Amino acid sequence: MNPDFSLNCPLPVEGDLVRLAHGGGGRAMQGLLERTFFPAFGGPPPGLRHDASVLELGGARLAFTTDSYVVRPYFFPGGDIGSLAVHGTVNDLAMAGARPLYLSCGFILEEGLPLEDLRRIVASMAAAAAQAGVEVVTGDTKVVDRGKGDGIYLNTAGVGLVEPGIRWHPGRVQPGDAVLVSGDLGRHGMAIMACREGLEFETRLESDSAPLWGLVEALIRAGVEIRCLRDLTRGGLTSALVEIAEAAGVRITLEEGAIPVLEEVRGACELLGLDPMAVANEGRLVAFVAPGDATRALEIMLGDPLGQGAARIGQVQAGPAAGVAIRTRLGTLRPVDMLNGEQLPRIC
Amino acid sequence: MKYLDEYRDPEVARRYVEAIRRAVTRPWTLMEVCGGQTHAIVRHGLDRLLPQEVTLLHGPGCPVCVTPIGQIDQAVYLAGLPEVILCSFGDMLRVPGSGTDLLGARAAGGDVRxxxxxxxxxxxxxxxxxxxVVFFAVGFETTAPANALAVALARRQGVKNFSLLVSHVLVPPALEALLSSPRNRVQGFLAAGHVCTIMGYREYQPLACRYRVPIVVTGFEPLDLLQGILMCLHQLEEGRFEVENQYSRSVSAAGNLQARELLEEIFEVVPRRWRGLGEIPGSGLGLRAGWRDFDARHRFGLVESVGEEPGECRAGEVLSGVLRPPDCPAFGTRCTPESPLGAPMVSGEGACAAYHRYRRLEEAT
Incomplete structure (x- = not known):
């Protein structure tokens, strides 16, 4: 365990009850990890924290990760909880540079869930697994009383084989590195939001949910010098960048005009008062690459079906204070901070 | 995006900034009234583009910030009743009451949506x-018509289980309270464009006249704000004190007549406590006697409590433009968005939240 924990954990998490913000991927969740989970289980130093853990086993390097899925509604434009549960977990493996191989799947079903819905979800999982090149090899099923679940919750865990020589983590990010995103931001979050009870608005937006290993593999095969990858889920680009900047002790400066956001997403965000940079995605990654490889990395992304709309959005600089800043279109500079919780809970 | 990008054009912004530089010959202190304007100014860094003679103070126009603690406590109490679904705009959920906030009430089992x-x-x-179902009706004149409409529809449709916890506030009495204070430093106002979209701007003319202060009704995009500042500075430099309308694409002198009629029918002007500022006469709206059935205070027999402000929060000074958020000793240390001492650190329109979100790094270095 990190010996520093005793220095910053005398205060309990604010309030004495779990709140939705604790699951939102922002500051409240970080606080929960640092004050409750890491002290109990031990946690890696910030520079090594990642979407998946890399374990050395008998000479092989395995990436291991798990994720639970509680998205509401469980069918949404562009996907469903089943495909999401495959994409989310294989993407966490891919971000560690691991070829995803095997998944487990736990089903928590609510009494009264239509079997037809379950069959559709399972078929969608199978199709997503086949597309991502993984096998679902073990699983578990539990049923809870009517009213005690929201139809269906899923948990998937995944293992993958880390490609030789790859050690990507936030601690490797250096001043000068280029920051790239693989496509436009915020589509998943806004697609879910558009079909939420009480928020319905008309849109053709579909979730960006997709498996990213193919894109990552293309970058590896081309020999691009990658420092760190992160897929953009809860908290969006903002949370990912702030976490990495703080872990690496660097300043990340973004160009507002370079950040790709669809007009439809921008419009909906303006209307609802949301920041597209903090809205969830499920098929987008941010890549930190060596400055000399930035142009090539961008070309590879743009040449891949999963990298359409990729863009170079900023650069890493040395301190003084670690964090993220954005240069606005008016030329002024302002910091970007992660939210406390999620702008809209239960998005994945 | 249409109707948005036009008002954020960097080249036009640069020309406005140059015009402002040319117009200014001495120091002036302006206040933007609305929290939405504050956030746009800080987010786009507009204050950084202005010459140093121009100081912008941030006004009290954040409905979440000025909702008194006693009314948050009433909402928390209602949320704890098993039969109640308490509905609110999202920003209200994290504003601390004297005990917990509405998120805390939800975590404790309350049905808060x-x-x-x-x-x-x-x-x-x-x-x-x-x-x-109780709707926590906060806000300035902007949000009041929709709440009036909801009540009117509820009566027409015979919906008996709907009521409002009304905490509406009005802008002109608050400006008057600021102007009549001996600590006032404000020499010109950017009035809130959306409030005036409903109410028009005739009611500001007596204020401009009596206190010899220019008032420019202003929008919310960077170019709106820069143009509003320029118009206000022109008046100050020329010694004029008039009400002018920068936001003419949305605001007319008389406002939205249909909305005003509905307000008049359903609400009456009442005295109102403002968080951090105290009671201001004639500064709130309450349901008229004929609509009492829809008043949650009446329906649930609530008693107005004053509520204890946390001692350390200096929201009143921030809301009246006397204290800059980063100059507050608790800013960013004992008071953060995760653990706020007062509402201006929580709300999407709060000045402290704006500085914490957009300025924290540089204020820290």
């Missing part, structure tokens, strides 16, 4: 006739 419109709350009431 975020809605984007009071009409959504009315829909909920129709869908759950066995429950009592």
């Amino acid at each position: 975020v809605v984007y419109s009071p009409l959504d709350a009315l829909t909920l009431a129709r869908a759950h006739p066995e429950r009592q």
Whole structure:
């Protein structure tokens, strides 16, 4: 365990009850990890924290990760909880540079869930697994009383084989590195939001949910010098960048005009008062690459079906204070901070 | 994006900034009234583009910030009743009351729901006739018509299980309170464009005249704000004190007559406590006697409590433009968005939140 924990954990998490913000991927969740989970289980130093853990086993390097899925509604434009549960977990493996191989799947079903819905979800999982090149090899099923679940919750865990020589983590990010995103931001979050009870608005937006290993593999095969990858889920680009900047002790400066956001997403965000940079995605990654490889990395992304709309959005600089800043279109500079919780809970 | 990008054009912004530089010959202190304007100014860094002679103070126009603690406590109390579904705009959920906030009430088992419109709350009431749906009606003149409409529709549709916890506030009495204070430093106002979209701007003319202060009705995009500042500075430099309308694409002198009639029918002007500022006469709206059935205070027999402000929060000074958020000793240390001492650190329109979100790094270095 990190010996520093005793220095910053005398205060309990604010309030004495779990709140939705604790699951939102922002500051409240970080606080929960640092004050409750890491002290109990031990946690890696910030520079090594990642979407998946890399374990050395008998000479092989395995990436291991798990994720639970509680998205509401469980069918949404562009996907469903089943495909999401495959994409989310294989993407966490891919971000560690691991070829995803095997998944487990736990089903928590609510009494009264239509079997037809379950069959559709399972078929969608199978199709997503086949597309991502993984096998679902073990699983578990539990049923809870009517009213005690929201139809269906899923948990998937995944293992993958880390490609030789790859050690990507936030601690490797250096001043000068280029920051790239693989496509436009915020589509998943806004697609879910558009079909939420009480928020319905008309849109053709579909979730960006997709498996990213193919894109990552293309970058590896081309020999691009990658420092760190992160897929953009809860908290969006903002949370990912702030976490990495703080872990690496660097300043990340973004160009507002370079950040790709669809007009439809921008419009909906303006209307609802949301920041597209903090809205969830499920098929987008941010890549930190060596400055000399930035142009090539961008070309590879743009040449891949999963990298359409990729863009170079900023650069890493040395301190003084670690964090993220954005240069606005008016030329002024302002910091970007992660939210406390999620702008809209239960998005994945 | 159409109707947005035009008002954020960097080249036009640069020309406005140059015009402002040319116009200014001595120091001036302006206040933007609305928290939405504050956030746009800080987010786009507009204050950084202005010459150093121009100081912008941030006004009290954040409805979440000025909702008194006693009314948050009433909302928390209602949320704890088993029959109640308490509906609110999202920003209100994290504003601390004297005990907990509405998120805390929800974590403790209360049925608290975020809605984007009071009409959504009315829909909920129709869908759950066995429950009592209460909408926490906060806001300035801007949000009041929709709340009035919800009540009118509820009566017309015979919805008996819907009520409002009304905490509406009015802008002109607050400006008057600021102007008549001996600590006032404000020499010109950017009035809130959306409030004036409803109310028009004739009621500001006596204020401009009596206190010899220019008032420019201003929008919310960077170019709106820069143009509003320029118009205000021209008046100050020329010694004029008039009400002018920068936001003419949305605001007319008389406002939205239909909305005003509805307000008049359903609400009456009442004295109102403002968080951090105290009671201001004639500065609130309450339901008229004929609409008492829809008043949650009446329906649930609530008593107005004053509520204890946390001692350390200096929201009143921030809301009246006397204290800059980063100059507060608790800013960013004992008071953060995760653990706020007062509402201006929570709300999407709060000045402290704006500085914490957009300025924290540089204020820290």
